[in-house]
Amino acid sequence: MDNKKMELHRLQSKIKGRLIFPEDGDYGSAKATWDTVTDHSPSVIVEAVNAKDVIETIKFAGEESQKVTVISTGHGPTRAADGEIMLKLSRMDAVRIDEDAGTAYVEAGAKWAKVLEEAAKFGLAPLMGSSSDVGAVGYTLGGGLGWLARKYGMSLDMVNYFDIVTSDAELRRAARDTCDDLFWALSGAGGAFGVVTSMEIRLVPEIAVYAGNLVYGHEDAAMLLEKYAEWTESLPDEMTSALVLANFPDLPIVPEPLRGKSAAMVRGCFAGNAEDGERIVNDLRGWKSPVIDMWSKIPFSAADTISNDPKEPIPLTITNVTVDELSDKTKAALLKMTFKDTGNSPILFTEVYHMGGKISSSDRSESVFAVRDAKYVIKVMGLVPAEESRHSFTAAVIGLKDELKDELNNEAYPNFLEGLEKFNHPGRLYPAEILDKLGRLKVKLDPDNMFENGLDIVPVP
Ligand SMILES: Cc1cc2nc3c(=O)[nH]c(=O)nc-3n(C[C@H](O)[C@H](O)[C@H](O)COP(=O)(O)OP(=O)(O)OC[C@H]3O[C@@H](n4cnc5c(N)ncnc54)[C@H](O)[C@@H]3O)c2cc1C
Structure with a gap:
């Protein structure tokens, strides 16, 4: 047994959880994450069951000068682990x-x-x-x-x-x-x-909310985007919503009426009296009856039905930009990018989230989170099962960013950035002075950048 293996066995003797090696039969399933695009190849996987397991693993990584990729439930954007320790926390779920x-x-x-x-x-x-x-x-x-x-x-x-x-x-x-x-x-x-x-x-x-989707054909998308921009000018804080431009794939997980079709939708959740919520959504219905109307009173515990995200892993990639207004130029660029190659588009969804309300009025000195002022976060998602679709997605997004370079805010929303983009461009997430402060904290707490795979904040001496 080589030295490294002996050291790993020493770690195994100190933890309650399990070490999984590349030669183990379940290595493939243990390293798999929800995002099937990122192919991890860690030198070892540690499945921690308690905080002590985490402490021992980090002590070991420090002694062995190893980097650590942390995976909680595997739904997030992460740069691929390549020879590092993958520390999995999914069994710590109290x-x-x-x-x-x-x-x-x-x-x-x-x-x-x-x-x-x-x-x-x-x-x-x-x-x-x-x-x-x-x-x-x-x-x-x-x-x-x-x-x-x-x-x-x-x-x-x-x-x-x-x-x-x-x-x-x-x-x-x-x-x-x-x-x-x-x-x-x-x-x-x-x-x-x-x-x-x-x-x-x-x-x-936990209250009942008024929530759902209004679905329109893609031929109505331009007008719906126009109406959505007006609608979001005067919404109460109880209403959180998004406009979605969608190219639904021709797959069994998509409900029949939408399968393989392009559409425009307004989805959201009114956390107040259902009658008030209905009245507010009627402002959109009044313009034109939707093809499908799913807004209704539901318990908040059923909020998964608003987006109906798939639970099964899929080859998805994601990015976002933030803007202060839905200008004519922005609206035109979003429509062009999403629907340019209808039927063969690299874009799955372009989702325009309406921000503001308590997001912008919360005390900003308490957190590094930098997307407080943007009025809209525009999330773009692509289904990228093959290298070719990945390239066309990237080209479409680069095209959008180029076209809108004078309209976009500097900061993007961290949770809607895929791993490599997040890793390579921390400057897209935080202003320079904040990055500098993070870098100084990094020197104190992680001088050797053990956790660079999560977010590469460069230590600033
Ligand atoms: C179907 C789906 C729907 C989503 N909907 C939303 C949404 O509505 N709003 C939204 O804001 N986001 C949403 N997200 C994004 C999601 O919040 C992020 O991807 C989040 O990182 C997922 O958490 P996770 O525990 O699965 O992360 P993981 O994949 O386990 O980890 C991703 C990275 O986060 C860091 N990390 C995770 N856990 C820890 C930890 N315990 N300690 C230190 N670092 C850690 C690490 O850097 C890690 O590499 C959605 C994602 C999916 C797949």
Whole structure:
């Protein structure tokens, strides 16, 4: 047995979880993530079951000068692990609700579905996003833009503390109420400073919401975009919504009426009285009856039905830009990019999220998250099963960014950037002075950049 293997066996003897090696039969399934485009090849996979396992793994990585790729539930954008240690946290999925405090303690591997289920027992709900299948901690470290965002803010605005193991193998608590620099950094640049083992979040009352989709044919897309820009000028904060330009693939996971078709939709969630919500959506219906109208009163626990994201892994890629207004030039460019090659487009969805409300009014000194002022986040997703489709997606997005270079804000939204783009361009996420402050914190907490695979913040001496 070579030295490295002996050292790894020493690590195995110290942890409760399991080490998985390339020669093990389940190595392939253990390293697979939801995003099937990123092909990881770690030297070893550590499946941690508790914080002590994480501490021992990080101690080992430090002693062996190894980089660590952290995977909570594998739904996120990550640069491919190549010879590093992959630290998987999906077995650390405890969730505990404190009814009196209205909070949830959530371990790193827990999905929103579990938080939702536990919180609902007490009439409470978390600020989850479009899919309860996504990991709560990974989602929150990148911001967390969900269907209650304009009413309550981003998911990171609800965090009381993060527990984190830093590169010196110390378990620390970074708390909001101590105005901690580490708390500030994790709230939007999580992934660069250590392994978050758990967090405590505040919950909100679980109410019935008025939510759904209005679906129009793609021939109505230009006018719907026009109406959406007007509609979002005067919406109350209870309404969080998005306009979607879609090229639905011809696949069985897509419902029959939409399969293989292009469409334009307005989807969202009104977290208030259903009659008020209906009245507000009627402003759009009044322009033209949709082909399909799915808005109705639903419990917030059924919010997955708004986006109907697939649960099965798919070859997806994702990017985004942010803008302060939907100018004529922006609208025209989005329509052109999405529908240029209808029937054979590299673009799956172009989704225009309406920001503002509590997202922009939350205290910005508490978090590094930099997309507070943008009025819209424009997410672009592509299905890229082959190299060719990946190239055409990239070309379409580069074309869009070129065309709109005078209209776009500097910062992009971290959770909607695929791994390599996030890795190569941290300057797209934070302004220069913030990057500099993050770099100085990095020197203190991760001087050798053990966690570079999450987000490459260069240490600034
Ligand atoms: C179907 C789907 C729907 C989504 N909907 C939304 C949405 O509505 N709103 C939104 O904001 N985002 C959304 N996202 C994006 C999602 O929030 C991010 O991709 C998030 O990173 C996923 O968390 P995860 O635990 O699966 O991350 P993972 O894939 O496990 O990790 C991704 C990276 O995040 C970092 N990371 C994750 N966990 C930790 C940890 N515990 N400690 C340190 N670093 C960590 C690491 O750098 C890691 O490499 C969606 C994603 C999918 C696939």
